[in-house]
Amino acid sequence: MAGIDYSERIPNNVGLADNRRLQRALEEWQPKFIEWWMEMGPNGFQAKETYLRTAVSVDAQGWAQFDYVRMPEYRWGLFLAEPEPGRTIGFGDHLGAPAWQDVPGEHRGVLRRLIVTQGDTEPASVEQQRHLGLTCPSLYDLRNLFQINVEEGRHLWAMVYLLDAYFGRDGREESEALLQRRSGDRDKPRILGAFNERTPDWLSYLMFTYFTDRDGKYQLASLAESGFDPLSRTCRFMLTEEAHHLFVGETGIGRVVQRTCELMREHKTDDVRRFGGIDLATIQRYINFHYSVSLDLFGSEISTNAANFYTMGLKGRFEESKKRDDHRLKDATYGVVELEGERITTREAPALPSLNERLRDDYIADCQRGLDRWNQVIKKYEIGHELKLPHRGFHRAIGLCAEVKVSPDGRVISEAEWDAKKHEWLPSEADEQYVQSLMQAVTQIGRFANWIAPPARGVNGRPVDFEYVRLA
Ligand SMILES: [Fe+2]
Ligand SMILES: [Fe+2]
Secondary structure (H helix, E strand, O other), X not given: OOEXXXXXXXXXXXXXXXXXXXXHHHHHHHHHHHHHHHHHOOOOOOOOEEEEEEEOEOOOOXXXXXXXXXXXXXXXXXXXXXXXXXXXXOOOOOOOOEOEOOOOHHHHHHHHHHHHHHHHHHHHHHHHOOOHHHHOOOHHHHHHHXXXXXXXXXXXXXXXXXXXXHOHHHHHHHHHHHHHOOOOOOOOOOOOHHHHOOOOOHHHHHHHHHHHHHHHHHHHHHHOOOXXXXXXXXXXXXXXXXXXXXXXXXXXXXXXXXXXXXXXXXXXXXXXXXXXXXXXXXXHHXXXXXXXXXXXXXXXXXXXXXXXXXXXXXXXXXXXXXXOOOOOOOOOEEEEEEEEOOEEEEEEEEOHHHHXXXXXXXXXXXXXXXXXXXXXXXXXXXXXXXXXXXXXXXXXXXXXXXXXXXXXXXXXXXHHHHHHHHHHHOOOHHHHXXXXXXXXXXXXXXXXXXXOOOOOOOOOOOOOOOOOEEOO
């Protein structure tokens, strides 16, 4: 069961051959997916052979195999984590009941919406990043970009499988719509705001994979707790793939920081722009931007939807099963952000409607770990500078803090102060133009753009100077 059947048109470990109706629906969807991929997938490299990993099993150990593939020939398929025998629902009103193997009728609409919203982000990110290959800083980075892109495509497959297998005609319509919406399109945009912005350059892309893909990790992890077992198993395997996306972001920004420090040391200056680097102040502004827009993705501090998803047993907390409490939370409280005049404080609120805030807290703690590692790099070069996460209220568009202006250190400030300072805190047009000016493709084997250090090691034991993408 852990093995994946590659003799089929759609590789899978869900016994697709035994379900003719579903097989037919997905085989009809497949060419439309390829059409979408050719139109909206990575621009300019569809015919090139890339050294990519493909899932061959869903075992956590050794699940992937690496080889050269042209992206349109990538074997996208349906892979679910192994079922846990006797799994029960771990939280909410149905606590302790056997996990659902089919959609519980009363939660059908809500569940479909959850799956569609998650599914929509997957193709959206491919669309946002489609032009980046043309300005890659190295073949190694180009390969990582494409790896992420094909896997986001596979995540779309994962959600479409759930829709087609469990939601009948409505599900098939949603599957079609997932291929019809377009990131940034005024008439048919992607569902979530952050997924309608173009990813303009590689610094933004690395920030996206660190901060925004990490939101994905937390959403998937809470859906992996779901009482709807097929969703849980799908998300568990997606998390295995997602780990690489986060790795690309964390090591990628770490390499930018490293290169900046090298240039600072070499030329004894903070102003590394003169030497083609990205100064730490600019890196900080990009962190401020991407972190704050990613915080918005968790939604409002107080949310009845979040409470309902939990009570219904559809979406749990991060690491729900490891928590030692009653897993119902009817009488529990949780500390949420509160505005007290000029001050931002916290207050105890009922725990159920505060679940977005709790997930955001888990996310924030996780984000800080990367910052600590980047600061280690800076320290190693004996530079007295620290990168920081801005205050959670900074530059928010959703939730309580969207009503006020907040400085990175957490003070509620006037509009006038905000206007005077915002260019110190967020990327300015000049920053964006400068970063854009660095975006020149470097495609010689083993070479790297001047603004980013080479990685510590290559992919799958290959050397750093390996031909990760065959461009010739
Ligand atoms: Fe994904
Ligand atoms: Fe991802």
